[in-house]
Amino acid sequence: MSAPAVRLRGVSTRFGERVIHHQLDLDVQQGEVLALVGASGCGKTTLLRHMIGLTQPAAGVVEVLGVRVSPEQFLAQRGLRQRCGVLFQSGALFSALSVLENVALPLLERGGLGRADAAHIARCKLAQVGLAAEDGDKLPAQLSGGMIKRAALARALALDPELLFLDEPTAGLDPLGAQAFVALIAELRALHGLTAVMVTHELERVAPLLDRVAVLADRRVVAIGPLAAVRRADHPFIQAYFAAHDPQGENHGK
Structure with a gap:
């Protein structure tokens, strides 16, 4: 069997005197x-x-894709x-950026791509999650809740x-x-x-x-x-x- 994608061992978390996790173990398989x-x-x-x-636990080991976090x-x-890609509960899109700019941002942050190429990939990701090309020009405030989720998912998938x-x-x-x-x-x-x-x-x-x-x-x-x-x-x-x-x-x- 291949190594777990995520491996937690002995994880303990505290907020002040409050103990949230104590010696928690968990594997997520590939x-x-x-x-x-x-x-x-x-x-x-x-x-x-x-x-x-x-965030970091008070104790224990967190490994993701074989790397200790x-x-x-x-x-x-x-x-x-x-x-890794992350879809936050609220979507967490940047309100001052268009939807297309939000999705292209991880590609630009990674480097190696010009803005035109990053925008092309971002358009492909938006299409992949069922958003229309014109939706990319909108600001997050102009989207419905479901569209925000889809746009945030497109951003999470930007780096494959x-x-x-x-x-x-x-x-x-x-x-x-x-x-x-x-x-x-x-x-x-x-x-x-x-x-x-x-x-x-x-x-x-x-x-x-x-x-x-x-x-x-x-x-x-x-x-x-x-x-x-x-x-x-x-x-x-x-x-x-x-x-x-x-x-x-x-x-x-x-």
Whole structure:
């Protein structure tokens, strides 16, 4: 078996006296889509930020694509960052830049391309996520919520990453918009063979994408596996979580 795309060992996170994670272990395998779920405040997005290298745990090791992640080595790990794409919950587009300029920015930051070539690639990425050519000339404030998600995904894919991090990718979308976005991610995964780590509160919406689910509770990963198996895990939080999200007793994820 190949080495994990993401490997966490003994990760502990504290905010003052509050312990968020304690001795947490997690592997994300190459080529899989894994969802992180749990109660609000359990540290899902914090864990994602550790993987991205935006924050550092109080203890433990975080490795991404075989490289140990450390904020102190942020500049030295530029090559690693270019192998990863990030879709933030709000989209995090630069408001003063056009959509096309937002998508072209990672290409220009990497270097080696002129503005015309970067703009051409950016247009291709926008088309790939289902945005029209004229949408590239708009400012983010002129886009709908679903269009912002697509534009942010185009930017995340600008460098053809091996690994994609998604923070609440369907949050704020109506059911049809969420369904379309999930279908888009599935199509892009099939085309590019992406590995993805996803934080979500909307597990049923993204279930068709998932290979495995990791449940955070008690400051650690209490269950990990295919969704159907995780649903059956004998843990009080897991039973309560799925009861709350599936009040009719429907049996999804099989």
